[in-house]
Amino acid sequence: MRVRSRLAQAAGLLMLVASTMQAQDLASFEKKTTVRKLANGLTVIIMERPEAPVFSYATVVNSGSSQEVAGITGLAHMFEHMAFKGNDVIGTKDWKSEQAAMAKIEEAYAAYDRERHREVGRDDANVAQLEKAWRDSIAAADKFVVTDEFTKVAERNGAVGLNAFTAHDITAYFFSLPSNRLELWAYLESERYRQPFLREFYKERDVVMEERRMRVESSPFGRLLEQFISAAFIAHPYGLRGIGHMSDLQSFSATDAKEFFKVHYVPSNMVIALVGDVKTSEAMPLIEKYFGRLPKAPAPPALRTVEPQQKSERTVILRESAQPMYMEGYHRPASTDPDDAIYSVMEMLMSSGRTSRLYKSLVRDKKIAVQASGFNGFPGEKYPNLFTFLIVPTAGNTATAMSEPLRAEIDRLKNEDVPADELASVKTRVKAGLLRQLDSNAGLALQLAQYQTLHGDWRELFREVDDIDKVTAADVRRVANATFVDSNRTVGMIERQAPAAQGAKGDSK
Template sequence: MLIQYFVFVLGFLCSTIFAASPAIHEYHLDNGLKLIVKEDHRSPVVLSSIWYKVGGSYEHNGLTGISHVLEHMMFRGTTQYPAGDLDRMISSVGGQQNAMTTNDYTMYYQLLPANQLALSFELEADRMQNLVIKQSDFNNEIQVVMEERRMRFDDNPQALTWERFMAAAFVNNPYHHQTIGWMTDLENMTYQNVRDWYRTWYQPNNAIVVVVGDVDANQVLSLAKKYYGAIAKKAVPVLKPRTEIASLGTIRVNVQVPANVPFLIMGYRMPTLATSKKADQIYALDVLSSVLGGTNSSRLQNDLVRTAQLLSNVEVSYDAFELHGTALQIFVTPMAGKSIAECEAAILKEIQRIKTEKISVDELERVKAQMIASKVYGQDSVQEQAMLLGTPEMIGLPWFVGENYVEQIKRMTPEQVQQAAQRFLQNKALTIAILHPESTAKQQPQQNLVPKNGDLYGKTVH
């Protein structure tokens, strides 16, 4: 009966999303700009976003963090619209805006009344070409970014542990450093560095515009031609591949800083949809991560938090949409009186169990229903719809990979999930980082750290 219920839920959710999905239109301007439009007439709003293929993974030592610094500078004004005009003009029509920098892209967006789309195109086309980068503005913004780094990493023991985990897990991979950058690189960055970065990467042929909302696709195309069409394209660098070196054994990292409680990160290096030719394995890994710790009813939550009362908190993260691979990461806070060694041993036992004992159909259907429900309900948001379209494009995949996600998850079998666990949850791919609190601990708030899209809290947001 339970199986029948979850099969019904899956069928209902999938039929709902696919029956209701409007047509998606893709256009290409002569200057190389790609335009993706999804009409959604349920509310009189539009989400207009522009995505640049540049982020933390495009940087090299000495310039880490520069993509995020440039994101800050993009709000400092252009030759036509001085600082403050952008926010004022968007607010005056009842809109809101923001930006985010991740490992693999930088994205700017405005949420507006549907009849104000032209305003977004006008402002974004302007700052694609005419950004003013002043020494004085740079001096202010670099201080803001350095303070952000101090708050998010240097003064946050769990985040600092995660940063060291990533640096150890990814040696010759662009994800070795965080999007926020190393502090020494921020301290030595110049406004000329930022100006050069802007001129190199912010080109129409390196950008994608994604529009979702109460619009007509043909009218959106006309607006795109009007505002973006005259911008000349320019060659952008082709980055040399940086293939990660082979894993030779489990890596261990110990961090000793003032903290309230110990903290454990266990992560297995994994492929993604961008790095693997076997997409079924990637969707199986996504399901596997949810079986382990994706929900309150997942195995680690049920077995080690509620039943054994060994863990105070556990989170599992896996992101299939990253350009240079990823890691399936497990974040653990022990219950008071329990040791890190006990937690690690218990988690490894759970991992061994999923490799040797096939997941039941009941459990798998429940997990898939929860995963699909999250995606389906997210479609009520124009922001989430835009993310689903834009993210695959930023890692070299077509937008419909995101749109087809639900159907791919629905297809996963117990055998595929077990095979993924057997192949990829290997000790030689494992990195373990442990936070050992020093006795002179400062009072730090406990946080649940679940990276998304290569950054600690999902995105670095302006």
């Protein structure tokens, strides 16, 4: 067998991979995809994939927790919960009466909230009375509620994966249905955005508080993340976790939510993607009929605040009875930056698979970590964000001990050219990775809607693979040297703290 240089081998593989992917390249996807912008500004993407008689959709709103301000942190996430409450027909016994009762709740709450937050001269007896009046008004409105009717309607029609998520950048709503439920879907989904329906708002606030306790307050790792981002971002909302501050969760109102909805839940700020057993010629008119009803409104103003350049290295240390954890974050530009592909390559080099730098060095050779990775887009990607390293030390190692070996690998990126075969391997895996994502309606719907929202074009899902293909070793060194700088670094860790010595009897013996 002829001996070929590794480079030629790698090049040959690339070509082979490229040719097998022709059937699934951008051109073939463009053939089955239609994009339409409705008169009211809503963008609709339909991709036909008639494999099985089902379809999935994703609605992505281009607003998330980054759009919050002090006093209403956690509010964006509330809509995730409100989206399952129904409308004037589903979830209520009598909308007119319920609506009036809900208006009374807001009046009672405003009075109560104003009084309880009074800093000087607060009358606690009055506060208690106002609280009771507020709770009574809720009980009165509850009488009109048909519990969880939206979810039941969706589920009895075969909905699966009924869910939503709120991120810093976007809020997404999605589920899948049998394909003969297209019109029902169009009704249910468009009704969510026609106007805000905020029934059981204050109860869901309590549910969200439990979610915060679960994800953040009672979880060592959750606590670390919250402290870490607050140190890394001093101005931009990326410094706050989307779940919100407990004091805001205890305070914001349905009236606040209505205002937020009016600004952000407008068709010009939304993208809907449908993937599956749908015929564009039938689906698009249906979507226009139902979603065309959403009133046109200007897109919300862009976020003003830009995180200033970090000029100091920052460290947060949590001393807990939990096992150690180590994180480092370095500021990087938004994902729309031309260098984004280079950051993606760095992520793959550092963390993808057992041939990755961090696995080889920290997990395999030094055996000081069970998991070591670097990743982009934390806590979001729309705005300048962090390239973040997360290391889980092996038992008996401290978090601090992770720093030197990590820096050694970072220095390699800065000081050495990435070997050609390593770069080629990354590019091969990126291409195959895209291919492996294309066999799921739900996955595709979410990807298409996200890319359309964050990059302005769903095709970016394919094009970024081409951009990654063009990245050179010199590119990696340039970006690594610009990014991994001491003054650009935030460190977060959990160190294990030994609590009191055991034994109830005195240790004087």
